[in-house]
Amino acid sequence: MRHVIDPMDLSVAEVDELLALADDIIKDKSRYAEVCHGKKLATLFFEPSTRTRLSFEAAMMELGGNVLGFSEAASSSAAKGESVGDTVRVVSCYADIIAMRHPKEGAPMMASMKSLVPIINAGDGGHNHPTQTLTDILTIHREKGRLDNLTIGCCGDLMFGRTVHSLIKAMSRYENVKFILISPEELKIPSYIKTEVLKKQNIEYEEVTSLEEAIPKLDILYMTRVQRERFFNEADYVRLKDSYILDKAKLKGASKDLAILHPLPRVNEISTEVDNDPRAKYFDQALNGKYIRMALIMKLLGLSI
Amino acid sequence: MTIDSIQNGIVLDHIRAGRAMKLYHYLELDKLDCTVAIMKNVKSNKYGKKDILKIDDDNVDINLDVIGYIDPDITVSIIKDGKTIEKKQVEAPEKLINVVKCMNPRCITTTEQEIDQIFKLTDRATRTYRCAYCESKLKEK
Numbered sequence: 508m509r510h511v512i513d514p515m516d517l518s519v520a521e522v523d524e525l526l527a528l529a530d531d532i533i534k535d536k537s538r539y540a541e542v543c544h545g546k547k548l549a550t551l552f553f554e555p556s557t558r559t560r561l562s563f564e565a566a567m568m569e570l571g572g573n574v575l576g577f578s579e580a581a582s583s584s585a586a587k588g589e590s591v592g593d594t595v596r597v598v599s600c601y602a603d604i605i606a607m608r609h610p611k612e613g614a615p616m617m618a619s620m621k622s623l624v625p626i627i628n629a630g631d632g633g634h635n636h637p638t639q640t641l642t643d644i645l646t647i648h649r650e651k652g653r654l655d656n657l658t659i660g661c662c663g664d665l666m667f668g669r670t671v672h673s674l675i676k677a678m679s680r681y682e683n684v685k686f687i688l689i690s691p692e693e694l695k696i697p698s699y700i701k702t703e704v705l706k707k708q709n710i711e712y713e714e715v716t717s718l719e720e721a722i723p724k725l726d727i728l729y730m731t732r733v734q735r736e737r738f739f740n741e742a743d744y745v746r747l748k749d750s751y752i753l754d755k756a757k758l759k760g761a762s763k764d765l766a767i768l769h770p771l772p773r774v775n776e777i778s779t780e781v782d783n784d785p786r787a788k789y790f791d792q793a794l795n796g797k798y799i800r801m802a803l804i805m806k807l808l809g810l811s812i
Numbered sequence: 813m814t815i816d817s818i819q820n821g822i823v824l825d826h827i828r829a830g831r832a833m834k835l836y837h838y839l840e841l842d843k844l845d846c847t848v849a850i851m852k853n854v855k856s857n858k859y860g861k862k863d864i865l866k867i868d869d870d871n872v873d874i875n876l877d878v879i880g881y882i883d884p885d886i887t888v889s890i891i892k893d894g895k896t897i898e899k900k901q902v903e904a905p906e907k908l909i910n911v912v913k914c915m916n917p918r919c920i921t922t923t924e925q926e927i928d929q930i931f932k933l934t935d936r937a938t939r940t941y942r943c944a945y946c947e948s949k950l951k952e953k
Contacts, residue, residue: 591924611920613945617927632918634946 509807510619510626514640514673519680521806525641526648528802529795536569539801542810543572549602550576551594552629553585553609558771558793559629559638563606566800575602592621599623604808606638606800625807633669638803639770640673642796647678647727649795650766650788655682660721662689663731663751663776665696670770671731672700679710686712687721691747694737718751723760728753730769730789732776754778761786768792815849815866822874823889824865829853831882832863838878838911841867877905881912881941904939907932908950916948 511517517525532539548567552560555578564574576598577583584594591609595618598605605622607615608629615628615635630636648654659678661671665688675696678684686705688696695714705712715721722728733751738744752775753767769777769789781787805811827835832850841848846869856862867874870890879886880902888900908931914921921929921943930944941950 590926591920592927609920610918611923611946612916612918613920613943613947614924616945617920617924620927631920631946634918 508625510615510622510628511637511803511807512616512619512626512628513635514637514677516637517641522641522644522677525799525802525806526645528805529645529798530649532798532801538812539570539805541571542805542812543567543570543808546570546572546604546808546810547602548572548574548576548804549598549605550574550578550629551583551598551605551607551609552576552578553580553583553591553607553614555579556608556630558796559608559636560606562793562797563627563629563638563800566797566804569797570801570804572603572804576606592617595626596621596623604804627803627807633667635673636669637673638796638800639670640677641799641803642792643670643674643729643768643770644677645795645799646768646788646792647766649791651726654678655684657681657683657726658685658687658724659727659729660687660689660725661696661729661731662718662721662753663733664694664737665690665731666694667734667737668731671696671729674729675700676704679704679708684710686710687724688712688714689716689718689721689751690714691716691733691743691751693739693743693747694733716750718753719757719760722757722765723762725761725765728761728765728767730767730773730776732774752776752778753781755780755784758784758786815851817894818866818868818891819894820868820870821846821891822867822870822872823887823891824867824874824879825862825887825889826856826859827863827865827886828883829859829861829863832865835863835865835879835882835886838882839875841865844869844872846872875911876900876902877908878911880904881908884939904933904936907944908941912950914943914946914948915951916943916946919943919946919948921945 567574599622604625606627606629612632612634614631619626735744765786766788849866851864853861884903889896890898931941934942
């Protein structure tokens with residue numbers, strides 16, 4: 508039985524397989540409409556989430572399967588004091604596969620030790636969110652037709668942004684991928700990502716503070732939000748916040764083939780005036796999230812058409 | 813100062829100076845009924861100073877994983893009738909189970925009762941251990 512807890516749990520070959528399956532699903536959804544007939548997905552969301560839970564549920568429904576579960580801890584037996592391990596053990600008697608989100612880091616890993624069915628980590632605190640990483644990779648692949656020979660700019664809060672950390676780890680496995688890390692000094696990428704991933708694998712990267720200067724070099728721009736609460740003082744936040752808001756003016760120097768990604772939710776870090784730009788791919792990315800989850804559910808259940 | 817050699821027991825030698833008490837606690841030697849000698853700051857040609865632990869009972873079950881985690885250079889000698897009959901090799905173990913606790917307040921181990929505290933060796937060269945659940949680096953040694 509296979510679980511997906513960490514984005515790196517899947518080999519490059521397995522990721523390729525998932526991308527090919529997702530592409531095939533997108534090509535002709537009707538062929539997959541009954542593939543999960545009679546199967547049940549349990550969504551155990553111990554903290555609220557909109558996109559992730561709904562995209563998992565939509566994915567299972569589009570595969571012809573059924574969905575059960577809860578969307579917050581208060582409506583689960585956790586409110587009565589049941590351990591997460593017991594909850595998962597019981598639910599695994601009722602469902603064929605579980606997607607689980609929990610605020611505590613490592614909760615899905617622990618769940619995988621108790622469960623009788625495959626567990627998909629749907630986010631564990633600030634730790635891992637593998638289906639977001641797969642979504643990002645599918646989007647890059649669909650937009651660029653490749654995962655190698657790319658310059659990827661990651662912009663915003665690179666210190667606390669788990670999606671960026673996972674994306675860097677996952678994309679580091681492909682040839683000639685270069686990263687430009689764009690952030691304020693206060694929110695630079697943690698040193699362990701540099702030493703344990705980038706330097707260890709001899710991956711070219713640069714750390715810069717100006718989005719405008721970096722943007723012309725990029726194939727992919729991965730935006731994240733600079734949050735007020737990450738700053739020690741309000742003055743620094745006010746001084747810096749606009750530098751990392753993407754608008755039409757900042758896009759002037761960008762390549763016409765740039766793809767702009769964002770894991771969402773967006774607050775104000777991408778101006779809505781960018782939404783109609785053909786390079787804005789973040790809503791396509793959200794849709795891709797459903798397709799890659801369909802592919803992952805099929806793979807973990809060992810199903811094919 | 814002299815401490816008698818033991819007839820039947822276990823000697824942990826070449827403990828880095830100052831670590832004997834830590835090892836004593838991790839190995840739960842306080843729970844033993846037999847004589848245990850803790851020698852601190854013993855002169856050593858190799859290290860300058862070292863600690864030694866002598867356990868006067870050869871039936872004690874010593875957790876070699878704990879020793880390998882604290883310091884794989886420690887030597888473990890089994891003594892029978894006053895002679896060393898076996899020297900056990902220790903090395904940093906691949907997994908540490910219920911030896912140390914994860915200190916990350918956001919880790920599931922802080923709220924989920926009765927689950928094993930598991931750490932995995934992620935880099936043998938630097939002897940880096942990470943929590944099997946949240947992947948936090950184990951700092952305490």
